Amino acid sequence: MSTILITGGTVVTASGTQDADVLVEGEKIATVIARRPGLEIDMTVDRIIDASGKYVLPGGIDVHTHMEMPFGGTFSVDTFETGTKAAAWGGTTTIIDFAVQAKGSSLLATLDKWHEKADGNCVVDYGFHMIVSDVNDTTLKEMESCIGAGVNSFKMFMAYPGVFYATDGEILLAMQRAADTGAVIMMHAENGIAIDQLVARALAAGKTTPVQHGLTRPPELEAEATHRAITLAKVTGAPLYVVHLSAAQALQEIAAARDTGQNVFAETCPQYLYLSLDDLARPDFEGAKYVASPPLRPREHQGSLWRGLRTNDLSVVSTDHCPFCFKEQKELGRGDFSKIPNGMPGVEHRMDLLHQGVAAGELSLARWVEVACTTPARMFGLYPRKGVIAPGSDADIVIYDPAAKQTLSARTHHMNVDYSAYEGFPLTGQVQTVLSRGQVVIDGGEYHGRTGHGQFLRRGLSQYLS
Ligand SMILES: [Zn+2]
Secondary structure, eight states: OOEEEEESOEEEETTEEEEEEEEEETTEEEEEEEOOTTOOOOOOOSEEEEOTTSEEEEOEEEEEEOTTOEETTEEOSOOHHHHHHHHHHTTEEEEEEEEEOOTTSOHHHHHHHHHHHHTTTOSSEEEEEEEOOOOSHHHHHHHHHHHHTTOOEEEEESSSTTTTBOOHHHHHHHHHHHHHHTOEEEEEOOOHHHHHHHHHHHHHTTOOSTHHHHHTSOHHHHHHHHHHHHHHHHHHTOOEEEOSOOOHHHHHHHHHHHHTTOOEEEEEOHHHHHOOHHHHTOTTTGGGGGOOSSOOOOTTHHHHHHHHHHHTSSOEEOOOBOOOOTTTTGGGGTTOGGGSOOOBOOTTTHHHHHHHHHHTTSSOHHHHHIIIIIHHHHHTTOTTTSSSOOTTSBOOEEEEEEEEEEEOOTTTOOSSSSOOTTTTOEEEEEEEEEEETTEEEEETTEEOOOTTOOOBOOOOOOSOOO
């Protein structure tokens, strides 16, 4: 069994920091040894990695990605191979992607199809959530089989009428099944019925540019849907996880529900912390690069989101990575903003962008690791195999240089997409070395990974339900 000793670093976990060395044996963490003056570690190992002056973090877990996702007649451009490789470059060693049920097909057949796409192609470990777009008796029964297959979180949409949209009645039925089985319902909370009317009205008035995407999806319609999802969850007793929360008003709904002790959780994404409606308003159709749903909000919302991360009303930061190229894909919506594929690239830069929050004093080091690694593992049944540096856990480890400088650019990123939403952003901090189950994947600016190394993760039930 190969052994690696990571020496001299500061181990960061959700509970704090410790000057400690980490011994990796095979795929697992064997021991974490606190350094004390006079303590000499005398052991023979295959490799020593010097982490002096660096952080030693649990590998990042991005619980919201869309590789090869069908949307509006096209597909998101990262494959499971390119997307997991880009994730690794940025210190993310686990992704949870979404299998997408097409109307009329079964959940289990959908799961098989997604296994075919991913199996043997991933560089780091992966799991699946299931998007339920066709609620019927068969689907409701199949939810239990999905749980047996390691997929115990089901995403539904209050947006996108005619595509993924579920009625309140359908949501209620799925939530009842979730309450009975211990599964989590994930919700895209925007009032799609009302939004579609605003979109139609804007287009009829000749308002066709990308900024209209943001203006026709007002924060109030995210807050209203969030409130409705919380209410349905309360009535059924199902746990609720609201994905990609973007608006201060929606966060208030989450906070109010959490204050009553309800099992309601929410995530946000780096684009809502760093980008805004101003980006959607960029001239010459450049705003199309920033079209995702919910939309980027006016800058005032960002302070609330950072505060929500500190107070734990926001529990997780994911990326909603769903990349479409500017050329030929985003361009489908020239002259009609409603035809711009919804989604932005981001899987590579979540750890780095959140580290800016640490550098700026918005988050503590421990909280950075908690929202990006540990809570995602607990929320989706992967802890303590993932999300922590502890004996017995998978050796998914990131050695992070907090003083390194880098500038984000499409020319240097590894995602398979022709633009960066953060072009020219100067960042402090960068990944130095990444281990996935004990294998060095990234080291000193070089890729050493292997396609097919990534394994499917059968997840247990959420570890947060009270
Ligand atoms: Zn998404």
